[in-house]
Amino acid sequence: AKTTVNERTENIPIYECQRETPLQHHNEHITHALEILAKEADFRNDDINYSRALAFRRAACVFKCLPSRVEGVQEIQSLHNIGSHVKRIVEDILDNGYSSEAEKTENNDWFKTMMTFTGVFGVGPAIADKWYRLGLRTIEDLKIEQTLPNKDERISTGLTFHDDLTLPVLRSEAEALADLIRCELDTIDPQYQLVVTGGFRRGKDCGHDVDILLTHPVEGKEKGILEDLLHRLDRQGRLIYGKREQSTWNDGVLQGENIKGQYLKSTLDHFEKWIGIMKLDKKCRQCCLNYGLNSNEKQQELLHSSLDMKKVSHLRPDTMSHMDPKNNSTKRKCPSSSSEDRGTNDRTWYARRVDLIVTPTSQFYYALVGWTGSKHFNRSLRLYAQKELHMKLTSHALYDTTKKHLIPANSEQEVFKNLHLRYLEPVERNC
Ligand code: GTP
Ligand code: MN
Ligand code: MN
Numbered sequence: 001a002k003t004t005v006n007e008r009t010e011n012i013p014i015y016e017c018q019r020e021t022p023l024q025h026h027n028e029h030i031t032h033a034l035e036i037l038a039k040e041a042d043f044r045n046d047d048i049n050y051s052r053a054l055a056f057r058r059a060a061c062v063f064k065c066l067p068s069r070v071e072g073v074q075e076i077q078s079l080h081n082i083g084s085h086v087k088r089i090v091e092d093i094l095d096n097g098y099s100s101e102a103e104k105t106e107n108n109d110w111f112k113t114m115m116t117f118t119g120v121f122g123v124g125p126a127i128a129d130k131w132y133r134l135g136l137r138t139i140e141d142l143k144i145e146q147t148l149p150n151k152d153e154r155i156s157t158g159l160t161f162h163d164d165l166t167l168p169v170l171r172s173e174a175e176a177l178a179d180l181i182r183c184e185l186d187t188i189d190p191q192y193q194l195v196v197t198g199g200f201r202r203g204k205d206c207g208h209d210v211d212i213l214l215t216h217p218v219e220g221k222e223k224g225i226l227e228d229l230l231h232r233l234d235r236q237g238r239l240i241y242g243k244r245e246q247s248t249w250n251d252g253v254l255q256g257e258n259i260k261g262q263y264l265k266s267t268l269d270h271f272e273k274w275i276g277i278m279k280l281d282k283k284c285r286q287c288c289l290n291y292g293l294n295s296n297e298k299q300q301e302l303l304h305s306s307l308d309m310k311k312v313s314h315l316r317p318d319t320m321s322h323m324d325p326k327n328n329s330t331k332r333k334c335p336s337s338s339s340e341d342r343g344t345n346d347r348t349w350y351a352r353r354v355d356l357i358v359t360p361t362s363q364f365y366y367a368l369v370g371w372t373g374s375k376h377f378n379r380s381l382r383l384y385a386q387k388e389l390h391m392k393l394t395s396h397a398l399y400d401t402t403k404k405h406l407i408p409a410n411s412e413q414e415v416f417k418n419l420h421l422r423y424l425e426p427v428e429r430n431c
Helices: 005-009 028-044 047-064 084-096 100-107 109-118 125-133 139-144 153-160 171-188 225-235 297-305 361-372 375-389 412-418
Strands: 193-196 210-215 239-245 272-281 286-288 308-313 349-358 391-393 398-400 405-407
Touching: 028 047, 028 084, 028 100, 028 109, 028 125, 047 084, 084 100, 100 109, 109 125, 139 153, 153 239, 171 193, 171 210, 171 225, 171 272, 171 349, 210 225, 210 361, 225 239, 225 272, 225 349, 361 375, 361 412, 375 391
Parallel strands: 210 349, 286 308
Antiparallel strands: 193 210, 239 272, 272 349, 391 398, 398 405
16 A cells, blocks of 8 residues: 555654755755745844754755655644744645745845855855845945955955856866865875865765865874965965964863854864865866756756866766775876966866865864765754763764763764764765
């Protein structure tokens, strides 16, 4: 007999980190609306709306892991994390094909402007809202308004390269960048290891940046690598803008601050890192037709308008050495460095957002889980660790607050084991 969605889903575990959330799922028509409303709540930027955003995201996550498309509101009656507001939204979608509330939000002037402004590198909801209240509405408005963004070098760079930075970074570009960095590391010390984390490691074909984790098998030898690497990249003329942050880690960090849960709100960690913008040759953009092409129309358009379609990569994430920290890649030939800046349109490179994070080897696997994400998955892991195990999980370590000691991990599997969780592959962490 055919089982109902109810029968198949009533045992969905409470925490997102206890269940598989694939990249592609059956309820985009619902999650799209919920994510718009979550975003809108985020923009409002206060405690009450923080909770509202979280509630919308939690609900969206439940829909992402359902085994089939929801066709009737009775199917979701027994699901947890679905409150009356979300039920009304789902009902609206099932009756009319779309959510009038989400549509109204999407067409709202403030929301549209907030989307545009927070899309600029270095701009958060507070600044975006300030600009909105000054009557500014478009990127052009910001560029003309000389006095505002120029005060902040990060924002003015974000504006200068806005077109590039809103063009999605493709997997082939993440690979090319990893090759380039791998090559430099090899000439310093081939024992340095790097792994591309973030959305690409979760199987996404494009993203807003490239997140790269760096480490060395000998504890302590990771120190200084970033300075050396950045120096080399700078000499090649690849750095456009960047901010290097020193490591602020010490043993007191774990036991101390924020044990009550404040740290759940922020993704901040204490690693040495570089948050910046690099030049990457245009020819690194090659279309990936494997899977998971983002449904976002703008991205599709951009993909097809500006791509070199000659080479089609069929690489899946599990076949890529960069995505697997255990797989020490063989030496590669250095790709040639980018040519000189020749103005905007005929230049040979795109500006790309890059995060480089350095971790000591003893913290590597916690850092890997933390920087693989998703953001919401991390939040769920940390909340679960705190509530169910009385442990504090960060991107540095797992700390048992009762026994007052650190629990080491020598693989990602061990991180999950230490948390008494079934192991989830990166591609199953897309909540
Ligand atoms: P796209 O870049 O848009 O593809 O998505 P993404 O999932 O890669 O997001 P992002 O690059 O913003 O972050 C990657 C992961 O690193 C996410 O899980 C974040 O939670 C995490 N992350 C981002 N910034 C920080 C940070 O400062 N500290 C820590 N610990 N984690 C961070
Ligand atoms: Mn990323
Ligand atoms: Mn990032």
